[in-house]
Amino acid sequence: xxxxxxxxxxxxxxxxxxxxxxxxxxxxxxxxxxxxxxxxxxxxxxxxxxxxxxxxxxxxxxxxxxxxxxxxxxxxxxxxxxxxxxxxxxxxxxxxxxxxxxxxxxxxxxxxxxxxxxxxxxxxxxxxxxxxxxxxxxxxxxxxxxxxxxxxxxxxxxxxxxxxxxxxxxxxxxxxxxxxxxxxxxxxxxxxxxxxxxxxxxxxxxxxxxxxxxxxxxxxxxxxxxxxxxxxxxxxxxxxxxxxxxxxxxxxxxxxxxxxxxxxxxxxxxxxxxxxxxxxxxxxxxxxxxxxxxxxxxxxxxxxxxxxxxxxxxxxxxxxxxxxxxxxxxxxxxxxxxxxxxxxxxxxxxxxxxxxxxxxxxxxxxxxxxxxxxxxxxxxxxxxxxxxxxxxxxxxxxxxxxxxxxxxxxxxxxxxxxxxxxxxxxxxxxxxxxxxxxxxxxxxxxxxxxxxxxxxxxxxxxxxxxxxxxxxxxxxxxxxxxxxxxxxxxxxxxxxxxxxxxxxxxxxxxxxxxxxxxxxxxxxxxxxxxxxxxxxxxxxxxxxxxxxxxxxxxxxxxxxxxxxxxxxxxxxxxxxxxxxxxxxxxxxxxxxxxxxxxxxxxxxxxxxxxxxxxxxxxxxxxxxxxxxxxxxxxxxxxxxxxxxxxxxxxxxxxxxxxxxxxxxxxxxxxxxxxxxxxxxxxxxxxxxxxxxxxxxxxxxxxxxxxxxxxxxxxxxxxxxxxxxxxxxxxxxxxxxxxxxxxxxx
Amino acid sequence: xxxxxxxxxxxxxxxxxxxxxxxxxxxxxxxxxxxxxxxxxxxxxxxxxxxxxxxxxxxxxxxxxxxxxxxxxxxxxxxxxxxxxxxxxxxxxxxxxxxxxxxxxxxxxxxxxxxxxxxxxxxxxxxxxxxxxxxxxxxxxxxxxxxxxxxxxxxxxxxxxxxxxxxxxxxxxxxxxxxxxxxxxxxxxxxxxxxxxxxxxxxxxxxxxxxxxxxxxxxxxxxxxxxxxxxxxxx
Numbered sequence: 007x008x009x010x011x012x013x014x015x016x017x018x019x020x021x022x023x024x025x026x027x028x029x030x031x032x033x034x035x036x037x038x039x040x041x042x043x044x045x046x047x048x049x050x051x052x053x054x055x056x057x058x059x060x061x062x063x064x065x066x067x068x069x070x071x072x073x074x075x076x077x078x079x080x081x082x083x084x085x086x087x088x089x090x091x092x093x094x095x096x097x098x099x100x101x102x103x104x105x106x107x108x109x110x111x112x113x114x115x116x117x118x119x120x121x122x123x124x125x126x127x128x129x130x131x132x133x134x135x136x137x138x139x140x141x142x143x144x145x146x147x148x149x150x151x152x153x154x155x156x157x158x159x160x161x162x163x164x165x166x167x168x169x170x171x172x173x174x175x176x177x178x179x180x181x182x183x184x185x186x187x188x189x190x191x192x193x194x195x196x197x198x199x200x201x202x203x204x205x206x207x208x209x210x211x212x213x214x215x216x217x218x219x220x221x222x223x224x225x226x227x228x229x230x231x232x233x234x235x236x237x238x239x240x241x242x243x244x245x246x247x248x249x250x251x252x253x254x255x256x257x258x259x260x261x262x263x264x265x266x267x268x269x270x271x272x273x274x275x276x277x278x279x280x281x282x283x284x285x286x287x288x289x290x291x292x293x294x295x296x297x298x299x300x301x302x303x304x305x306x307x308x309x310x311x312x313x314x315x316x317x318x319x320x321x322x323x324x325x326x327x328x329x330x331x332x333x334x335x336x337x338x339x340x341x342x343x344x345x346x347x348x349x350x351x352x353x354x355x356x357x358x359x360x361x362x363x364x365x366x367x368x369x370x371x372x373x374x375x376x377x378x379x380x381x382x383x384x385x386x387x388x389x390x391x392x393x394x395x396x397x398x399x400x401x402x403x404x405x406x407x408x409x410x411x412x413x414x415x416x417x418x419x420x421x422x423x424x425x426x427x428x429x430x431x432x433x434x435x436x437x438x439x440x441x442x443x444x445x446x447x448x449x450x451x452x453x454x455x456x457x458x459x460x461x462x463x464x465x466x467x468x469x470x471x472x473x474x475x476x477x478x479x480x481x482x483x484x485x486x487x488x489x490x491x492x493x494x495x496x497x498x499x500x501x502x503x504x505x506x507x508x509x510x511x512x513x514x515x516x517x518x519x520x521x522x523x524x525x526x527x528x529x530x531x532x533x534x535x536x537x538x539x540x541x542x543x544x545x546x547x548x549x550x551x552x553x554x555x556x557x558x559x560x561x562x563x564x565x566x567x568x569x570x571x572x573x574x575x576x577x578x579x580x581x582x583x584x585x586x587x588x589x590x591x592x593x594x595x596x597x598x599x600x601x602x603x604x605x606x607x608x609x610x611x612x613x614x615x616x617x618x619x620x621x622x623x624x625x626x627x628x629x630x631x632x633x634x635x636x637x638x639x640x641x642x643x644x645x646x647x648x649x650x651x652x653x654x655x656x657x658x659x660x661x662x663x664x665x666x667x668x669x670x671x672x673x674x675x676x677x678x679x680x681x682x683x684x685x686x687x688x689x690x691x692x693x694x695x696x697x698x699x700x701x702x703x704x705x706x707x708x709x710x711x712x713x714x715x716x717x718x719x720x721x722x723x724x725x726x727x728x729x730x731x732x733x734x735x736x737x738x739x740x741x742x743x744x745x746x747x748x749x750x751x
Numbered sequence: 752x753x754x755x756x757x758x759x760x761x762x763x764x765x766x767x768x769x770x771x772x773x774x775x776x777x778x779x780x781x782x783x784x785x786x787x788x789x790x791x792x793x794x795x796x797x798x799x800x801x802x803x804x805x806x807x808x809x810x811x812x813x814x815x816x817x818x819x820x821x822x823x824x825x826x827x828x829x830x831x832x833x834x835x836x837x838x839x840x841x842x843x844x845x846x847x848x849x850x851x852x853x854x855x856x857x858x859x860x861x862x863x864x865x866x867x868x869x870x871x872x873x874x875x876x877x878x879x880x881x882x883x884x885x886x887x888x889x890x891x892x893x894x895x896x897x898x899x900x901x902x903x904x905x906x907x908x909x910x911x912x913x914x915x916x917x918x919x920x921x922x923x924x925x926x927x928x929x930x931x932x933x934x935x936x937x938x939x940x941x942x943x944x945x946x947x948x949x950x951x952x953x954x955x956x957x958x959x960x961x962x963x964x965x966x967x968x969x970x971x972x973x974x975x976x977x978x979x980x981x982x983x984x985x986x
Contacts, residue, residue, distance in 0.1 A: 163865045167893070168806045170768030255766050255809025347765060435865045437893045439958045440804075442772040456963075572963065 021045065025052035031384055038378045046364065047372045049316035050379060053282035054289065057547055060383030063513040064545045067526040075539040077502055084206045085129040085278060087541020088198075089503045091567050093460045096203055098132040099195035101140075101468070101507040101563045103546035107249045108190040112157025116190050117165035117252040118226075121324050123194040124171060125278035128261055129327070131204035131268050132196030135441060136455050137166050139176035139192050140468040140507070140561045141432075144185025146424060146743035151180075154188050155432075156744065161252075162192070163435040168254035169261065172444055173436035174453035174466070177561075178429045178740070181472055186551040191507040193468055193563040197457055204268065207294040208275025209330040215288060215299065215354040216336070218343055219260045219326040222284070223309030226250035226322025256325040256348075263346040264327055272338055275330035285319045285379065287328045288354055289362055293380035298361040301354040303371075315366045330356075390523050391516035400477060402610040404602035405594040409674045414725040416605045417649055418735055420678060423604045426646040427739035428657075450577050450658070451496040451642050452566065463571035465499035467564050470509075471645075472557030473598040474613035479521040479558045481613040483528030486562045488621045488682060489644050491536050494566030495625035496640045496685060498575045498632025501536050505563040506543035511555025513547045521558035529560055535618035536625065538564065573632050577641040578659025582715030584638055585694050586663055588648060589624060590684030591707050594675045600646045601678035616682040620706075624683050627704035634700060636693035643684040649677040649721075651686045653732055656719055662729045664720040665712030673724055688714055757980035760787040760797030762827070762843075764818045768805030769840065769957060776957035777801070780973040782980070789821040799836040799980035800827055802843025804893075804955060814857060814896050815845035824850055836979040837949045838972070841894055844941070844951030853944055853951045854909060855901040860894070861934025867893035869965065870932055872917040872940045872954055873924050878947055881974035882916070887924050888968030890954040892932055892940075897953035899935040899942075906936055917941035917952055948979065 018024070022032040025048060035043050035051050043051065057063060073081040079096055080088035086100035104119025116139075124134045139162050144151040155178075166173045171194070198204075226249065267273045277287040284306070292299040303318050313321075329350070331339050336352060343350030357363075362379065364372035375382075409416075420426055433448035445463060446454035452467040469490040475482030491501040508525065511518040533540055549556045568574055579586075596602050597611025631637045639659065643651035656662055667676045689697040694710075701708035712722070720726040759782040763770045774784040785795045794800060807818035818824065824846070831837045831852055839847040847853040860866060869891050877884035901909065909915050917940040918926040926938040933953070941952025956969025 160864070167865055167895070168766070168768075168809060170805065253809070255806060255811065258766055258768070258806075258809075434867055437865070437867050439867065439891055439893060439955070440768050440772065442775055442958060442961070442964070445964060 022048055025049065026056060027052050031055055034384065039374065044372060046316045046319060047374055049320050050285045050372060050374065053285055053320045054379040055383040059282050059286060061545055062384045063386050063388050063547065064522065065385055066387045067523055070526060071530045071540040072534050073539050075503065075537065078539050078541055079200060079203060082540065082542045084542065085126045087503065087505055088130060088203050089541060089565060090200050091457065091462060091464060093462055094200055095457050095460065096198050096200040097195055097464055097565060098127045098130045098198060099193065099505050099563065099565055100126045100542055101191055101193040101505045101561065102544040103189065103191050103507050103509060105188060105190045105509065105546055105549060108158050109188055111249045112154045113161035113164065114249055114251055116158040116161030118250045118324050119190060119192045120162055120165040121252050121254065121257050122280045123192045124169065124257065125280065125327060127194045127196040128264055129204065129276045129278040130198065131202055131276065132198035133265055134171045134194050134196040134261065135443065136453065136466065137171055137173045137192060137194050138453065138466060138468045138563065139173060140470060141176065142179045142181065142184045142189035142472065142559065144182055145180055148185060151185055152744055158188065158190055159432045159435050165252050165254045167437040169258045170440050172438045172440050174438050174444055174447050174455065176468055178432050179472065180424045181557060183556045187549040187556050189509045189549065189556060189559060191561050193505065195466060204273060204276050206275065209291065209295055209356050211297060211356050211358050212333055213274055213330050213356045214333055214336050214352045215291065216329040216331060216339055216350045217306060217326060217353045218263060218329055218348055218350045220253065220256055220323055221307040221309045222318055222321050223323045224313060224317055224321065227317055227320060250322050250324050252324050259346045259348055260325055260327055263342055263348055266342050267329060267339055270338065270342065272331055272335040273329055274332060277328040279326040279328060281322060283319065283321045289376045289379040291328065291330060292356060292362060292376040296360060297356045298359045298363065298376055299354045299356055301362065301364045303364060303366040305351045305353045307349050307351055315371050319364065388513055388519045389516045390520035392520050393517035399610050400612050404596040404599065404606055404608060404611050405675060407606055409672065410605065413673055416601065416674060417677065417725065419604045420600055420646045420650060421653055421732065422735045422739040423600055424740050424743060426600055426650050428737045429740065430737060431740045431744060445571050445574060446497060446576065451493040452499065454497055454568065454571060454574055456571050461570045461572065463568040463574065465494040465497045465566040465568055467493035468561055469493065470559045470561035472559040473603065473609050475525065475558040476609065477598045477611065478613050479524035480528040481616065482558065483525040483560045484532045484616055485613060485682065486560050487529055487532035487536065488616060489642065490562040490564035491538060491625055492642045492685065494564050495628040496575065496577065496642045498573055498629055499566030499568045500629050501538045501564055501566045501625060503541050503565050504533060504538050505541055507561045508543065508545045509549055509556060509559040509561065510547050511550040518555055525558055525560045532618060536622055573635065575632050575637045575640045577655060578639055579655050579661040579663065579688055579714040580638050580659050582661060584688040584691060584714040585710055586665060586712045586714060587687050588684065588709050588711050589687060589701065589706055591681060592648065592668065592671065592676055592679050592684065593681045594671060595679045595681045596675065599678060599680045614680050614682045621683040623705050624685065627701055627706045628685065630704065631697060631700055636689050636697045636700065638688045638690045640685055640687045643686055644680060647678040647680055653719055653736065655686055656729055657733055657736055661714050662716040662718045663712055663714050664722065666722045667724060755981055756781060756783040757798040757977055758783045758785055758796055759799050759801060759976065759980060760785050760794050761801045761803055762787045762789060762823050764789040764807035764821060766805055766807045766809055767803050769955065770803040770805065773801045773803040773840065773957045776960045776969065776973055779960050780970065780977055782977050787823055789823045792822050792826050794826050794830060798983055799976050800830060802839040802846050804841035804843060807842055807846065815842060815849035818846045819850040828852060831949050834946065834948050836976055838976050839951035840955055840957060841953055844953055847949060847951045852949050853942055854905055854914065855899050855942060857896055858898045858900055859896050860898050865895035866932055867891065868932060870954065871920050871922050873920040873926060875915040875918050876913040876943065879975055879978055881971045881978060886971065888971065889966035890956055890959045890968040892954045894953055898933045899939040901936060909942060912945060914943045914945065915939055916943050916950055
């Protein structure tokens with residue numbers, strides 16, 4: 007490499023393999039260029055053709071997903087999806103992973119993940135309005151997992167709190183398979199007038215590309231190829247220089263400067279710099295309008311002297327954006343940058359012809375077709391094979407196992423499991439209120455955000471279920487979409503569209519590829535059934551170490567729309583004396599359940615069956631009930647079954663209940679079954695009949711199981727506990743594991 | 752009878768975050784909000800000033816330590832010295848302490864972690880018709896460095912002079928350590944200056960205004976600011 011690595015010793019592997027390119031990929035580059043690539047060119051191809059940037063193992067499958075709908079303004083392939091939410095407003099949203107960096111350096115890994123997704127939303131012209139963080143770690147009994155969990159939460163807070171974007175939701179889940187490979191996903195959404203969405207394909211010959219924000223340094227060299235596109239092995243800590251370092255203050259200035267440029271209408275387009283840095287932003291911007299670009303590295307502000315050209319080209323230094331402006335607007339744009347204390351350097355110009363030419367010190371150091379980098383990466387239909395261990399795992403049905411002991415002990419175990427228990431330990435470290443539009447914040451089924459100046463709101467939820475995924479990846483994906491949709495429906499919203507982050511192991515292993523293919527199939531089927539197209543997302547492969555992968559975990563970010571936020575339905579029982587109804591049918595389904603894991607110590611069986619039509623009917627009933635104003639509370643019933651759902655509802659409202667378990671099904675099955683398509687609701691006083699009629703009209707089974715009131719959780723003829731004790735179990739589980747001080751309740 | 756809408760300036764520093772929230776809250780409470788830029792000496796003819804929450808200058812060096820040198824702060828100091836009402840919220844409180852316009856200092860929370868939570872504060876020493884001594888106000892906090900500290904002498908002096916504006920307390924009004932979210936000395940959540948025209952507090956009254964979003968314990972604090980501003984305007 008040009009001065010970068012010195013001369014290559016004869017015994018060392020060829021440079022392209024060191025950079026993560028296969029021999030066949032190298033040959034394709036030679037064929038494209040008609041000559042062997044120069045080292046800087048090879049570096050550019052290595053990052054753009056990495057799994058992370060090119061989606062080379064996944065795109066053949068992703069193409070099968072439903073992506074169109076009347077509300078979709080911008081679908082997959084752009085920096086973020088855009089959905090029309092009514093009243094002239096659009097919601098921009100996207101999810102990504104920063105799992106590999108977070109495994110190596112949790113604080114900066116998570117922090118820069120937040121910064122990156124925020125810039126994705128910003129690049130569509132939207133003000134970033136909310137963040138959600140779905141997180142998965144190994145058991146908190148292990149010190150390193152506590153370190154990772156604590157560091158990631160601190161990093162999310164440290165960055166998100168400092169840029170003024172509220173963190174309003176997300177998940178916190180634990181499974182042993184995440185010990186070596188934590189899963190750190192982050193979702194951002196923002197709002198922009200529907201007619202002011204910035205087009206990713208913008209500019210014409212002569213347009214100037216201004217690099218705004220941070221100086222470019224040596225941090226994050228090869229982040230996408232070294233970190234994100236390989237498995238983490240024991241020497242992973244040596245990759246620490248590939249983890250970027252965040253500066254949230256600079257990001258805040260960058261947000262304001264870019265939005266001011268947009269308001270002044272001097273932006274033709276805006277690209278974020280993330281994975282693969284300047285190479286990715288410039289080549290994608292040029293390829294998007296079928297142009298080329300002249301890129302002058304001498305114009306790039308550098309953090310240190312002596313940086314190699316290839317380093318400047320692929321550096322993933324954070325807090326940088328590329329503004330595309332007309333030549334006559336460069337001065338005005340730079341004045342805005344100066345106002346916010348930022349540099350805005352004209353680093354490139356669009357040219358006819360499609361060639362990306364890179365110069366340094368006046369010399370051409372790279373000359374490649376822009377589209378060959380951005381759009382013409384390799385594509386693989388990798389072999390897929392159902393793993394042979396799956397039959398045995400599915401054959402063992404936890405519902406067939408005899409119940410081992412006290413039902414009350416089982417209740418306490420499930421409620422105090424870190425997968426079910428309260429997550430305030432994490433969410434109190436995040437600012438959930440800034441920007442002043444958070445109607446419902448963390449801890450609810452879905453977060454609800456108002457759209458300023460309207461009565462409209464969006465409801466957002468992120469959901470995944472790794473246990474279901476490993477037992478049946480098709481069903482796991484269907485359940486993830488269904489639960490996310492049910493969550494936004496529970497607050498009264500109509501599910502509209504999804505984004506996703508697909509967290510999987512090594513795609514070069516046939517069983518992982520099979521899991522991926524099945525998950526895509528499930529996600530597609532569920533999205534078609536609910537009318538929620540896929541507007542984009544992210545694939546995170548290589549989440550494995552030593553041949554042991556994480557559970558295949560598609561995490562779904564669901565966007566729902568509430569026409570009038572004042573009609574939203576909250577999850578907690580608000581008062582005594584209300585009738586409590588269970589919606590849906592409870593079957594003896596414990597496969598992959600929380601109960602099976604914490605009480606029986608097993609992850610086995612088949613995930614609950616799911617009828618997509620029945621699920622959709624439930625969503626429609628919940629939205630209709632909100633519009634009809636007949637519900638005082640509604641809460642999705644999933645992890646931990648009816649027992650957990652009722653208890654969460656009581657804790658959220660501070661009101662107890664008295665319920666009669668169903669006959670004809672074992673008590674532990676009724677309490678802990680995770681049958682799909684269910685919810686716990688309480689109609690407002692006097693609306694019981696109206697609600698029952700509405701449920702019947704929607705074809706949703708509806709059974710009155712008891713009454714709210716008092717300060718005890720009473721499961722008639724089984725056991726009862728005080729609400730205060732339940733709160734202690736629920737709220738103290740994670741703080742106790744993290745050895746934090748006791749929580750005030 | 753329509754009341755005069757006093758002009759309330761909200762200063763935006765680089766890294767201010769709750770400035771737009773403060774502008775919105777002022778408008779909801781009947782004021783005329785005006786944005787003030789940190790680099791300008793002009794306060795835009797404001798009758799009162801809000802220094803909003805956020806991470807001015809990234810909170811690098813020390814919270815509020817850089818912002819206090821902004822040109823707008825010279826004007827704010829002169830405005831306060833002339834009796835003009837100034838409200839510092841969270842980072843704004845930190846800036847006022849750094850600028851010497853309020854006593855004490857704010858350091859890292861006792862728990863060493865950022866904390867975002869709805870809490871209750873008790874008015875320890877009220878002012879005027881709106882911020883009434885003994886009243887309990889539900890408001891949110893969201894900060895990592897909100898632990899109020901001062902020397903023992905200073906604390907005694909503040910107590911005696913009636914400069915302790917708010918204390919963290921239980922929902923019933925008991926200011927015990929169990930309800931001290933950040934380890935502040937004597938549960939202090941906010942203080943007045945000696946003249947009583949400058950108020951700083953760590954909780955966020957601007958996020959407790961709109962009943963659609965939660966409790967409205969912030970309203971009396973904004974009403975205090977608006978009423979003092981109104982009184983200064985010749986009718």
